Amino acid sequence: MSSGTVLADAWMDFRSSLHEGDTMAVEFDRMTVDQGLLEDFLNDPGNQWDLMSLGYTLMKPDDGDRELTQQELTDxxxxxxxxxxxxxxxxxxxxxxxxxGGYQKQYKVLVNPDRLRHYGLTVKDVYEALGRNNANAGGGILPQNAEQYLIRGVGLVQNLEDIRLIVVKEVGGTPVYIRDVAEVAFGHAVRVGAVVKNGTTEAVGGVVMMMAGGNAKAVVSDIKKKVVEINDKNMLPGGLKIEPYYDRSELVDAALATVIKVLIEGVIFVVIVLYLFLGDLRSSVIVIATLVITPLVTFIVMNQVGLSANLMSLGGLAIAIGLMVDGSVVVVENAYERLGHAKEEGESRIRVILSAVMEVATPVIFGIGIIILVFLPLMTLQGMEGKMFAPLAYTIAIALFVSLVLSLTLTPVLSSYLLKGGADHDTRLIALLKKPYIPMLTWAVANSKKTVSLAVLAFVGAVAMLPF
Structure with missing residues (x-):
């Protein structure tokens, strides 16, 4: 956070774990400055901004890559x-x-010390005269018949000549004007930066800062509508147009599009894989229901715990899409197989499904729990690293926990309605995969020492290939 004036710059750095508004209030209490000014600063909503939401430059259609003059940049x-x-x-x-960018226009009054002494004036006299003669003032109300007229004195200077004709003081019955003791000219404030367009020429523009906690997509949409209105109605002088160069909503849209794309791909792969391995479309529908509902519930939980849907958290959700179906796939596959055997034994469907869920509940819980623990180090990061990667880790953990709950609750319920029971033989794909797998498994079990040795050798070889 910074606070700048013509006299000084004050910089304050806060720990990222602290709430910005509360932190400013605490730290300002320690400062030996005007507390009234600080309270006004804290209470002003304009000082509670978030990241930039839109950046733009002011351009003319014929600008091209030509270099703008200092006067053009000032205007x-x-x-x-x-x-x-x-x-x-x-x-x-x-x-x-x-x-x-550009040059911030100023009116400069360059006093002549010799002329001031000649008229017996001081710099303070000039300063006060300028202040008195550059302001509007209200004059009350003038009743006239059945009407009332508002009286207002317009005293704002419009040009250099207005400043030159300001009376500083009367000396010997003769008014002394600003022009008598000073030179008046245009100037510009000291520049502390510039905007460069395409890496070659200077430009002038601005950055729109959004209110903290606001909806970036909605705010940017409203700003873009306002920009279109300004450009279409030619509201800017000299044929200037507002040309946006940064749009935060594009990042949000891209992140959302990625999540939707991954979700659609996940649905397609779930249908294909489950049909190939189980030969049953109903089981695919059950898993797809979990895959679709899990992100929705995840957003609800994120909102309740104060985790915003930013680019990193949406990226975490995209990563977790493939992991969300693990528990449901295991539960559905086991229930499907157990229902196939139950046809011959005449057991109740509810009992069979409950037994199937209880059978795999422990490995499912431990499996998903271990994956969540993998992201625990990211959750403990501090500073800027924590700001960037902690939302990703928390989102993945929430999504996996929600998928675990749904796989042990929603999936069994849907299975009781949709599953008809497995076939008494393997699908063609399973039968094809078992042909090379069963001999390999038999050999590995019979030669346990060789199997472990090969695994250790593979691990050492993988480590040796790492660049150090």
């Missing part, structure tokens, strides 16, 4: 500060518009 920065910034800041969810 565009003036348009940005006094026209574009107020228009965009009125958008719901926008906290601040940070202007970037």
């Amino acid at each position: 565009r920065r003036t348009v940005q500060d006094w026209v574009v910034r107020p228009l965009l800041r009125s958008t719901t969810g926008v906290a601040e518009i940070n202007s970037q």
Whole structure:
């Protein structure tokens, strides 16, 4: 966080584990400065912004890659500060518009010390005169018959000549103007940065900062509508147009598209694999139901625990898609097989499915639990690394836990309605795979020492191939 004035810059760094608003309040209490100003700063919603949501530049259709003059950069920065910034800041969810690039226009009054002494004036007299003569003032109400007129004195300076004609003081019955004791000219504030377009030429633009906790997609959508309105109605002088170069919603859309794509691919592969191995489409429907419901419940849990759906958490959900079906596949496969045997024994379907679930519950719980433990180190990361990777780990852990609960609750219920029971023989694919597998398994069990030795040798070889 930074607070800048014409006199100083103050920088404060906070631990990432602390809530920003509470932290600022605590630290500001320690500072020996005007507490009233600090309270106004803390209470201003504009100081509670999040990441940038949209970046843009001001351009003309014929700009191309030509280099802009200093005057053009100054004029565009003036348009940005006094026209574009107020228009965009009125958008719901926008906290601040940070202007970037160009030259910030200033009116400079360069006093002449000799002329001041000649008239018996000081710099303070000039400063106070400028302040008094550059303000609007209300004059109350003037009743006129059945109407009332608002009286307002407009005293804002419009150009250099207005400043030159400001009266500083009366000396011997003659007014002393600013032009008599100083030179008035245009200037610009000291620059602390610049915006470069395409790595070659300077430009002027701004960055839209979103309110903390806001909906990035909704805010960016509203801003883009406002930008289109400004450009279509030619609301900017000189033919200027707002050209966005960064759109945060594109990242959000890309992340969501990735999750949806992976989910669709997961559904397709589940159908194919289960049909090939079990020869039953009903079992695929049960697993697909778990695969679809798990992300929805995961989002609900994330919202309850305060975990936002950012790029990293959505990436974690995409990674977990393939792991979500493990428990359901094991439960469905075992229930399918047990129902096939129950046809001959005449057992109750409910009892058979319950027994099948209880039989595999322990390995399913331990299997998914071990996968969750793998991500435990990521959950303990601190600082910037924790900010980046902890949401990914937490999302995966939540998704796997939800899938575990659904595999032991929803999957058995759906199995009782949809599964008809397995066949008394293997599918063609299983029979084909068993031909080479059974001899290999028989040899491995009969030659346990050789099997372990080969495994150790493979491990050592893999380690030796690692680059150190």
